[in-house]
Every structure is written in C-alpha cells, then in structure tokens.
Amino acid sequence: MIQSIQILRFAAALWVALYHARNYRFFPELPPWLRAIADGGFVGVDIFFVVSGVIMALATTHTATGLRPSAQFVATRFARIYTGWWPTMLLYAAGLQALGTMPPDVHLLSSALLYPANFSLHINAVIWTLVYELYFYLLIGASLLLAKPWRDRALALWALVIAVLVLYYAATGRYRPDMFSQATPLVWFYAAPLVLEFFAGYFLYRWLQRRPQQHWWAWLLASALLCAAAVYYSVTATLYAPGIVGFFHWPERALLVGAAATALVGAALLLPAPRHAAWRLLAKLGDYAFAIYLLHLLVFQLAQHSITSMALEIPHRAFSLLLVLAALVALSALYYHAIEHPIYQACRRAIARWAAPKP
Structure with a gap:
C-alpha cells in the first residue's frame, strides 16, 4: 500500500514539474495527446492533497487523545x-x-x-499548496483533542460546513472574477473548495480500513471515467481563464478532478505490494517527491539561464527535457539525503523528547 502511494507521489511531482516546464525553451513540441498530458499536470496537486489526507488518517489511527499528543502531531507535521x-x-x-x-x-x-x-507574491509559485497543507494539519491536530469516536465526526462536520459554503458561494457568484477583489479569507482559504480534497483522502482511508475487500481495478476505472468527465467539461464548458485549474473554477475542479484523484489514490491503496525491482525503485523515488516539487522551478530557471547565456541551440528538445528532468531528480535526491531528511529527523527526535512524559 505505502509503496504504491510512494510511486504515485513521485509521478505526481514529476507531472507538476512537466506542467511548469511548458513555459521554458527546453520544452519540445509534442504530439497533441502528449501535450494534453503535460497540460493536465496541475492534477498532481490534487493527487498530493488526497494523498496527504490519506497519510493523516494513517498517522493518527492509533494516536492518543489529549493536548500533548495533539501538540506533538502538529509540531511534527509543521516540522516536515x-x-x-x-x-x-x-x-x-x-x-x-x-x-x-x-x-x-x-x-x-x-x-x-x-x-x-x-500567494502571487511568494518567492516560489508552488508553495501556496503548503499553506493549505498546514491548515489541514491544524484541523487534524484539533481533532486529536477529542475522544476517538468523535474525531471523524468532527472532521466530517467541518468538511460538510465547507461543502455547504462552497455551494452557497458558487450559487451567489462569489467565484466570479469581478468578485475576487471582495473575496474574504473564508472564501479563498478556510472554506476553499480544494480543502475538501484533503478530507476526501482522509475519509477514503477510513472507508477502506473498514471495507478492504474491494477491487483496485474498479477504483481505477472510476478514476478514468471521472477524468474523462473533467476533460469533457474543461473542453466544452465556457470557463474563465485559465480554465478549470484557476480559482474561479475550483468548485468544479474539486468535484471532478478531486474525485478522479481520490479514486486513483483508492486504486493505489488497494494494489498489492509491488514485487519487481523496478517498481520498488520507483517507490524509493517517492521519497524525493517533496524536494522535486519545491526545487523544480529553480532548476528550470537555472537551465533556461544556461541555455540563454551560452546561446545554446537545442536541436533535440525532447532529449533536453529528459536531461533537465533527470537533473531535477538527481538534485532532489541529493537535497533529500543531505539536507531535508537529516534536518527533519533531528526535529522529530527533538519533538519526541519534548513530548515524552516527564518522570
């Protein structure tokens, strides 16, 4: 289960990177079907949100109730x-x-x-997603203050409140471009439609915990059908720029793309553990997903600068793209092993010592 999720995390990170690579000189001309895949790379974020919900459900299954466990959870996740x-x-x-x-x-x-x-003033254009991650961690941490039977009920109630607000805001035109300047943090953050994707992942895991005897292929088929519905809507509907990826269509994105991502993650959770060495290698590469996500825009800018400053001709852009992506994965692996993982593990140990019962 975890290995399949790791593979999915790696694929989602590369998909997001491919989506942003379209804006750089080393990106090649692609056949329409491949270009469509690259254009859909924003879906990697939706997959990340659902996976995050799954991981939070898994991580808190046996967590005790109380202020100290709640604080330890929040501190550990924020440190991550x-x-x-x-x-x-x-x-x-x-x-x-x-x-x-x-x-x-x-x-x-x-x-x-x-x-x-x-978010448009961030030094890194992709870190807006981390703000929503931290928000969800706080919600999970707050639920740990409640007795176990009440945790999921409280989270379900919060998700229901968000869903009702999203429906109300959509019905009253609060997601229109001309209304954006009047949008409050409740509209674009605390009750943002994409927050529901975290809850979808959380309750997906809880559902499969209770009903594990399901077919992974049925979930994969459902994901494909929902993906087709999302593509059909994106192509046929009259949408505000930049389309379903943009905030003005987050309700539809959460409903269609979020549901497809949830079904895909469900299929990954139900898949048997990969046995082949190649699949295990891909699962290992999932460790680098966060670094890939954080570093890819900087790596792309450095690659673009190198091409421009040295006046390089790019006869085979497909090869150049593969080379840049390979460099991105290699640099992300170096960053993970040399910086990210050691610092996080040190913080985890320090937090565990702080949270340990005092004699």
Whole structure:
C-alpha cells in the first residue's frame, strides 16, 4: 500500500514539474495527446492533497487523545513542511538574486512562514499548496483533542460546513472574477473548495480500513471515467481563464478532478505490494517527491539561464527535457539525503523528547 502511494507521489511531482516546464525553451513540441498530458499536470496537486489526507488518517489511527499528543502531531507535521521548505527558500533567494530574476514585490515573510496571504507574491509559485497543507494539519491536530469516536465526526462536520459554503458561494457568484477583489479569507482559504480534497483522502482511508475487500481495478476505472468527465467539461464548458485549474473554477475542479484523484489514490491503496525491482525503485523515488516539487522551478530557471547565456541551440528538445528532468531528480535526491531528511529527523527526535512524559 505505502509503496504504491510512494510511486504515485513521485509521478505526481514529476507531472507538476512537466506542467511548469511548458513555459521554458527546453520544452519540445509534442504530439497533441502528449501535450494534453503535460497540460493536465496541475492534477498532481490534487493527487498530493488526497494523498496527504490519506497519510493523516494513517498517522493518527492509533494516536492518543489529549493536548500533548495533539501538540506533538502538529509540531511534527509543521516540522516536515518547514524543514523541507526553509533550506529551499534560501536556495531560491540566492539563485534568483544571482540570476537577476527576483520579483521586486516578493513577500519574503509570507513565503517563509506560509500563512494565508497574497500567494502571487511568494518567492516560489508552488508553495501556496503548503499553506493549505498546514491548515489541514491544524484541523487534524484539533481533532486529536477529542475522544476517538468523535474525531471523524468532527472532521466530517467541518468538511460538510465547507461543502455547504462552497455551494452557497458558487450559487451567489462569489467565484466570479469581478468578485475576487471582495473575496474574504473564508472564501479563498478556510472554506476553499480544494480543502475538501484533503478530507476526501482522509475519509477514503477510513472507508477502506473498514471495507478492504474491494477491487483496485474498479477504483481505477472510476478514476478514468471521472477524468474523462473533467476533460469533457474543461473542453466544452465556457470557463474563465485559465480554465478549470484557476480559482474561479475550483468548485468544479474539486468535484471532478478531486474525485478522479481520490479514486486513483483508492486504486493505489488497494494494489498489492509491488514485487519487481523496478517498481520498488520507483517507490524509493517517492521519497524525493517533496524536494522535486519545491526545487523544480529553480532548476528550470537555472537551465533556461544556461541555455540563454551560452546561446545554446537545442536541436533535440525532447532529449533536453529528459536531461533537465533527470537533473531535477538527481538534485532532489541529493537535497533529500543531505539536507531535508537529516534536518527533519533531528526535529522529530527533538519533538519526541519534548513530548515524552516527564518522570
């Protein structure tokens, strides 16, 4: 189960990277069907959100009730995000300054602390997702203050409140572009439609815990059908720019893309453990998913700068793209083993010592 989820995390991270690579010179001309796959790379974020919900359900299954377990959980999960992001932020600050591409209005404080703010001012365009991650961790941490029978009920109630608010906001036109300037944090953050994807992953795991005797292929088929519905809607509906990926269509994205991602994660959870060495290698690469996600825009900018400054001709862009992606994975592996993992493990040990009962 975990190995399949790791493979899915690696694939989702590369898919997001491929989505953003479209804007760089090393990205090749692709056949329409391959271009469509690259254009759909934003779905990797939806997969990450669902997987995060699954991991939170798995991590808290046997967690005790109380203030100390709740605080330990939140501190550990926050450490997971910040220990991965803060060293990367230093790399971005140094790299963008060296390249002369640091945005003049970048907001370093919100970039560092990851609190709800104007996401367009982040030093790294993808870290808006981490702000939602931290929000969900706080919700899970709060649920650990309740007795076990009441945790899932409280979370389900919160998800229901968000769903009702999303329906109300959609019905009253709060997601229209002309209303965006009036949107409150309740609209675009605390009750954002994509937050429901975390809950979908959480309750998916709880469901499969109670009903494990299901066919993985049925979930995969459901994912394919939902994906087809999302594509059909994206192509045929009249949508505000930039389409279903944008905030103005997050309700539809959560419903269609989020449901497809949930079904895909369900299939991964039900798959038997991979036995072949190649699959086990891919599962190992899942360890680098967070680093790939955080580093890919910086790596792409460095690659673009190298091509431009050296006036390189790119006769085979497909090969160049593969080379850049391979470099991204290699650098992410180095970052994980040298920086991310050691720092996080040290923080986990420190938090565990702090949370341990005192004699």
